[in-house]
Amino acid sequence: MSDITFVAPRYGADVVGGAELGARALATRLSAEGLDISVLTSRARSFDTWVDEFPEGTTNEEGVSVSRFSVDHPRSPDFAASCDRLLRNPEQASMEDARQWISEQGPTSTDLLDAVAEVHSGVLAFTPYMYHPAVQGVTLARVPTVLHAAAHPEPPLGLPVFDGLFNSVSALAHYSRPEQRLVSDRFPSTVLTPQVVMGLPVEAPDFEIDPQAARRTFGLGDEPFVVFLGRVLRSKGTHELVDFFAATRARRGGGKLVIVGPVVDEVSERDGIVCVGPVSEEHKFGLLAAADVLVNPSPLESFSLVVLEAWLAGTPVLVNGWCGPTRDHCAQSGGGLWYSNFVEFEVSMNRLLDDAELRSRLARAGRSYVERSFSWPAVRQRYQSLLSQIS
Template identity: 30%
Template structure:
């Protein structure tokens, strides 16, 4: 089969989030089918500037077809119209204006899908809230799957979101919590094909100790450092707790800094890190802290569990709380008092941390090994070629 993966941006230097997830799945599924990426020339998501060259490219043997965005996002305009469609009475035209400004505004990509839809057996759209998904899925309704990456925010309440899910032939959820959320918010028909799949987690067999933080006790945050990821609250809670318990482990941060990190002798920022450094840092951390209130899967949470360290998560996020409950490998908080208690408990109970780490490894192996993930994708692809029997290589 020839299958198109449609995603808003794609590249080796795009780490984390839906785009990184897409690349991992594409590279694994290329063992079984011809996978081609249809994407834009954007490398970043704030303005969708055209940075990659237009046309064809190849990354890790995956063919990529990039299209130029017609416009950059106007942040002020985007914020204004988003406030309207999220929180005020509005029209469908307002929602259309929002999806255009949300971007990436790439009519050439949609035009290509329309003109070449018969060249592909199936189109898989990654992330529901972007222009290429809304317009692209309309062109290939009966040959489309969507991986929504849905979070509990007002975008799920929009009428254009309902259109997207109605148009798709099937839905690939990341977690049970995401499935429950979408079915509740969007009123998915019972006959709609779906499965809870997620992404494979592959932990290196041998992980060296981190040279960056040798002999240092620390808790770790990896990801975009911004308000929507709960980082303001994390800084507030951590600095408050340090005043009460001065000998706490340091808070180490790695990833893109989109806000001003507090200057504090117990907070250390590493910037971007390599994949090898990521696993070394995870292995040596006391635990991972995940303060985000909005997640649809959280690869780094699963990577931490796969490395055998516990997770302290924001309990306002049902997905993160669900991982902790099913794995028995994490704790969660919903206010400062709970944050303080959980943080201190994990710091002072090495045996409990070890046990939770073992639980996490089993959870990841049972639910997120690549053979399980690949089998589920292959079964869904059979919807578009039922005569073809799929086997795991």
């Protein structure tokens, strides 16, 4: 019987996604400390289709017992169209429509839900809030539950189907204070639910960071550059970053933006913009260390690992000021700047690129913040403190 059973729509070393990475970071570290940790998840690797890809059954992965279940049906190709209609005005959606949406959103797996109902000891930890296993699973739970919601200010959060989930969990583990505030505003009755702003463990890699090797590999020479790291996705602000950077570059008369990560929405070719695609962890940290600035233009983040990893690599950050969690990281750490419009972006970028002392001071403050607040012992203490209130 497990001490903690995580329930996630997808799980695995090669599964990309913030909440999924968060669940794995917690599960593996807790397991390494001797706790009995299990994961109940689907066989899917892609959240676009939920097609079964991993083998069915239970395996041991990095010390964690991972049980994968087939989905009842893959996601309908028409899902995006039905989303558009419903999410234009989510607060007005009927409960029936919202339930239908969560079923279509998936991954719907009767076997997975049966396994949730069979958990008789420990704690069930659901993540993230937006998928079928959390919404339905929490209604079947027989043990205390904690929700790692990973909530953003996004349209689905307004659907009435999530009231039951947030109001019935035993505890809430937030990634950031803005997320806590968002949840508290949207679901006022969670005000008395035990909760903690836990974040995620972020630690320096166990290999030596080699910026020169990364520069050589991607042909970046000795030129200074700005880096973006993450999925290249319109909703993550990547295209706006390209527009902002191109306009800034035209006025500065030079500069380079290196875009690192899988390309979902194509970016048009521009001078000074280099797309290198997905890279290894070694090159990721190498590029972070070699860059003058990391920019995270996303307006929708619940934590943003990459901002904290940039600080560990000794690089300051510039973030989208409309994004509460990344802005909060910068304001609380003193490790980065934020912009709310193009002119602020340009002024901030120019200051960062032209002032080595500013960059160094911000990076030092950021690193100190990560080490102080997001080391594994610090995060574990917060999680234990929360779990002790419900178990």
